[in-house]
Amino acid sequence: MGRHVLLIEDEPHIAEAIRFLLDREGWVVTSHSDGADAVEMIKRASPDIVILDLLLPGRSGHEILTDLRVDPAFATLPVLVLSARGSADTRARVEQAGASRFMAKPFANDEIVATLRQMTPA
Amino acid sequence: MVPFNILVAVCLVYVGLLFLVAFAAERRAERGRVGWLRSPLVYTLSLSIYCTAWTFYGAVGYAARSGLEYLTIYLGPTLVLIGWWVILRKLVRIGRSQRVTSIADLISSRYGKSNVLGVIVTVIAVVAATPYIALQLQSVTLSFGVFASGTPEGWALPDQSATALWVAGGLTLFTILFGTRNLDANERHHGVVMAIALEAVVKLVALLAVGIFVVWGVADGWSDIAARVHASPIADWPLQPGRWIGLTFVSAAAVLTLPRMFQVMVVENSDERHLSTASWAFPLYLLLMSLFVVPIAVVGLSELPEGANPDLFVLTLPLAEGQGKLAMLAFLGGFSSATSMVIVAAIALATMVSNHVVMPLWLSLREGGARAPGDVRGLVLMSRRISIAAVLALGYIYYVLSGGSAALAAIGLIAFLGVAQILPAMVGGIFWRGATGTGAALGLTVGFLTWLYTLYLPSFGEGGLLSARILSEGPWGIGWLRPQALFGIEGLDPLLHALFWSLSLNTFTFVSVSLFTFPGPVERMQGLAFVNVFDHDPGARGWSRGGAEAEDLLTMAQGILGADQAQGFFEAEAGAQGKAGFLPETTPDFIERLERRLAGAVGSATAHAMIAQFAVGAAVSAQDLMAVASEAQQILEYSTQLEAKSEELARTARQLTEANDKLKDLSVQKDAFLSQISHELRTPMTSIRAFSEILKDPDLPAEMQKKYAGVIHDETIRLTRLLDDLLDLSVLENRKVKLDVKVANLHDLISKAVQAASNTRPERQFTLHRDYPAEHIPVITDTDRLVQVFINLVSNARKYCDAERPELSINARQRGGRIIVDFIDNGSGIPKASQRLIFEKFARLTDTARAGGAGLGLAICREIMANLGGTIAYLPGQGGAAFRVSLPVRREVGVEAAAAE
Known part of the structure; x- marks a missing residue:
């Protein structure tokens, strides 16, 4: 087990909540709060799964995702996009950019954990 | 010999008889028993007012002077009557369908109810008729004189002008009594028509009696007469083809345009079919009237002493032969001729003067239009009565002033040519849709002035109204302007000369101006109604033949309502009658509904007039047309308003x-x-x-x-x-803030704000620079709101200043009536591109150090400052982030409203 999760989220309280939930699942969580160097961070850490907020300081989650998918090595890396903008329009644009899954804030704890499990079958 | 007083008595009895006949006819008509009052015979006899005293006495004089030329005077009307279906029938049809009251009304109505034209025609008619009426007065007076001088008692001849005055007064009375009983031209003057029909018989019988007496009593039958003719100068007078054609034409024109002829022929006509009887009966009447003219003339010339007035042969021959009773009859014939002409002419002229001069003047003089209908009715009657008196007075005055001059003898033909000026406008109006009112008015004016100048004025003789010098050399010595030789055409008979110039200039002007002008809407509609008067013949296409009319109505309705609306309406109406298609039966109900429908679109008067035009083919009254005209005017005004409205709309x-x-x-x-x-x-x-x-x-x-x-x-x-x-x-x-304005020290407010902002997270080392003495400025404003702005600025500096050792300087000062407070930190400041955005809502620039606050702070600050009558702005180029707050020392109460605008 011990899947490696990279959490890119600038809201400290939200990041703290997600970390608590995944700790409890026995996963390894790395947090990052800046958008500017997020792509390098992902490539360097090479996690099993990425949780990406859309509204970040420095660079938007959308741009980060688009950039990431250009690299064939990360074309299939599971990415869960979180956003406080829950509109259908946002979801479509995010999925277009290559998100594996999209989840609107606020989310249910069970739901986010279950989703992440589905995204990374053991 | 007949004593003069018996003559007067006979005259009075005769006039009394006329009164009785007229009165009886009126009573009969009032009781609805019109019957023979409207017979073709009465109609034909009424036309005989063409034969005035001028023809009764004058024809003999004419023949004695110029041979057979007098026949032209009868030839013209004969041709018009024989060819009645060419012009007369159309005139009569139009007269009835348009409810025409006079020839002036006909012309005015044809050219869009133009009052100018009505006035012009009225003026021409009055100018031409006045001498003519004077002539009748003169003939009556003369014949009285003949009797008086011929009496053996040597009865002193009464003053001629006094006689004329009596005659004129009596005629005025008669005309007013029977000529203005009713208003509507459609209600005919039965009494008057009956009286003049009787007079027609009297004058015919008189002339025939004198003729028979002369041929078989004085001469020895026709062969003797023929021999006398051969011996007399009458046989030598050569025929002048030019004069014959010209005179025939003028008399033909006159029979159509003389106001009195128009009155009896068109206005008084009750049945179009009477025309066909008159077409042979009236020429026959004229033939009988002219039959004995030449015999009387030659016998008079041979029997009576040299120098005897041939104009009075009809009277003087019986007198000379001692036939007092025959002379009396002849006198009554002449009297009848004169009175019937004067009565009808006065009625016709008075109608014109009243309708086209007096009434429009009166209506325009008083504001607010007509009052109650009865009121106007009384007024119209009064105006007609006064007009009758005025017309007769004019004739009388003319008679007195001219002193019975010899010029009167020629006045008949002169008057004929004067009214003939109306002919082009009349004939053009009923046959040519392109004829316009402007053309008619100018043509009439030009023709009338030419006639005045070339014939009427010179007729007063040299030294009359025109000096001999003008006649022989032209005005101002301009030869080609000589009245009787215009443009240098000399040697022509003066009458022919005037005929040629007046009518050709008239017609030329009328036609050419018409070609270059455009008729107005009412004029166009009237032109159509006049020219195509037979197209809507109710007799030929009655209501029973619904189909064709429904189609016409549909065509018209489409023009007004639009194709869809009109077809929908017609289809629904047809459906209601149980018919398929678009053409319902034209039942009165349907017509009424259609009219109401149209009235909604074009106004009731127009709708009525249009329905009448298309469906009934008649009965568009002058009132209808005036209503149409006023509606058209309203539509015009309305469209002007619409234009303004549409600009406004744009x-x-x-x-x-x-x-x-x-x-x-x-x-x-x-x-x-x-x-x-x-x-x-x-x-x-x-x-x-x-x-x-x-x-x-x-x-x-x-x-x-x-x-x-x-x-x-x-x-x-x-x-x-x-x-x-x-x-x-x-x-x-929304500027709905209720300001709590208080007096405070600026220093205290800043301190309060700094204190409140000190617990801003994250807690950092933070240095504040203040100039306390400068801060002591009294301020009158909503202090809580101002502190709120200050807190925002201080905590922003604490949150976002990115210097290693963050510092904030607060500088306050007063400039005039305003307080200025600057907040400047030592960070990297706000990028130039973002400086414009920071005061917008949710304009948080970075999320790195968020500790509450959603990016609304500066937006709120901007709104607060606006409410306080001040401003907040970013100060570029100060090193760090720098904000300047500026506000009035005293917040004026009541500025909220202004700020809210």
């Missing part, structure tokens, strides 16, 4: 477009704002939801429970503050 549309664009922008901004708020609300709620679910776990260690409860608490406060800020902003933006 302006409004532009404003609406602009407003709409603004609204669209606002809507886009609103969507962005809502989306932003949604985001700002969801973020703290995400934490709250996540941690509250975590807290449900009973196994959670106590210290974790406490920590997470704290997070939930903080995020709740953040949410609350966000909502507070939003509400605050909303109130401020």
Whole structure:
């Protein structure tokens, strides 16, 4: 087990909540709060799964995702996009950019954990 | 010999008889028993007013002087009557369908109810008729004189002008009594017509009696007469083809245009079919009237002493032969001729003067239009009566002034040519749709003036109204302007000369001006109604033949209502009658509904007139037309208003477009704002939801429970503050803020703000630079709001100043009536591109150090300062982030309203 999760989220309280939930699942969580160097961070850490907020300081989650998918090595890396903008329009644009899954804030704890499990079958 | 007083008595009895006949006819007509009053015979006899005293006495004189030329006077009317279906029938039809009251009304009505034309025709008619009426007075007076001088008693001849005055007065009375009993031209003057029919018989019998007496009593039958003719100068007078043609033409024109002829022929006509009887009966009457003219003339010339007036042969021959009773009859014939002409002419002229001069003047002089109908009715009657008196007075005055000069003898033909000037406008009007009112008016004027100049004025003789010099050399010595030799054409008979110039200039002007002008709407409609009067013949196409008319009506209705509406209406009407298609039976009900429908679109008068035109083919009255004209005027005014309205609409549309664009922008901004708020609300709620679910776990260690409860608490406060800020902003933006204005020391306010901002997180080392003495400025404003702005600026500096050792300088000063406070930190400042945005809502530039606040702070500051009558602005180039707050020392009360605009 011990899947490696990279959490890119600038809201400290939200990041703290997600970390608590995944700790409890026995996963390894790395947090990052800046958008500017997020792509390098992902490539360097090479996690099993990425949780990406859309509204970040420095660079938007959308741009980060688009950039990431250009690299064939990360074309299939599971990415869960979180956003406080829950509109259908946002979801479509995010999925277009290559998100594996999209989840609107606020989310249910069970739901986010279950989703992440589905995204990374053991 | 007949004593003069018996003559007067016979005259009075005769006039009394006429009164009785006229009165009886009126009574009969009033009781609805019109019967033989409207017979073709009476109609034909009434036409005999063509034969006035001028023809009764004058024809013999004419023959004695010029041979057979007098026949032309009868030839013209004969031709017109024989060819009655060419012009007469159309005139009569138009006269009835348009309810024409006079020839002036005909012309005026044809050219769009033009009052100018009515006046012109009236003037021509009056000018031409006045001498003619004078001539009748003269002939009556002369014949009286003949009797008086011929009496053996040597009865002193009464003063001639006194006789004429009596005659004129009597005629005025008679004419007023029977000529103005009723108003509507459609109610005919039965009494008058009956009286003149009787007079026609009297004058015919008189002339025939004299003729028979002369041929078989004086001469020895026709062979003797023929021999006498051969011996007399009459046989030597050569025929002048030019004069014959010209005179025939003039008399033909006159029979159509003389007001009195128009009156009996058109206005008094009750049945078109009478024309066909008159077409042979009237020429026969004329033939009988002219039969003995030459015999009387030659016998008179041979029997009576040299120098005897041939104009009075009819009277003087019986007198000379001692036939007193025959002379009396002849006298009555002449008297009849004169009186019938004067009566009808006076009625016709008075109608014209009253309708086209007096009434329009009266109506225009008094504001507010007509009063009650009865009121106007009385007024019209009064105006007609006065007009009759005036016309007769004019004739009398003319008679007195001219002193019975010899010039009167020629006045008949001169008058004929005068009224003949109306012919082009009349004939053009009923046959040519292109004829216009302007053309008619100018043609009439030109023709009338030419006639005045070339014939009428010279007729007074040299030294009369025109000096001999003008006649022989032209005005101002201009030869080609000589009245009787215009443009150098000399040697022509004066009458032919005037005929040629007046009518050709008249016609030329009429036609050419008509070609270059355009008729107005009413004129166009009238032109159509006149020219095509037979197309809507009710006799030929009655109501029973619904189909064709329904089609006409549909065509018309489409023009007014539009094709869809009209077809829909007709189809529905046809359906209601159980018919398929678009053509219902033209039942009165249907017509009425159609008229109402049309009235909704074009006004009731127009609708009525149109329906009448298309459906009934008649009965468009002068009133209808005036109503149409006034509606057209209203429509014109309305369309002017519409133009103004449509400009206004275009302006409004532009404003609406602009407003709409603004609204669209606002809507886009609103969507962005809502989306932003949604985001700002969801973020703290995400934490709250996540941690509250975590807290449900009973196994959670106590210290974790406490920590997470704290997070939930903080995020709740953040949410609350966000909502507070939003509400605050909303109130401020709407300028609905109630200011709590107090006096304070600026120093105290800054200190309060610094204190309040000191617990801003994250807690950092922070240095503040203030100049206390400068801060002591009294200020009158909403102090709480001003402190709110200061707190925002100080805590922003604490939160966002990125210097290693953050510092903030606060500088306050007073400039005039304003206080200026600058807040400058030592950070890297705000990038130039962002400086414009920072005061917008949710314009938080970076999220690196968020500790509450949703980016509404500066937006709120801007709104507060606006409410306080001040400003807040970013100061570029100060090193760090720099804001300047400026406000009036004293916040004026009542400025809120102005600020809200």
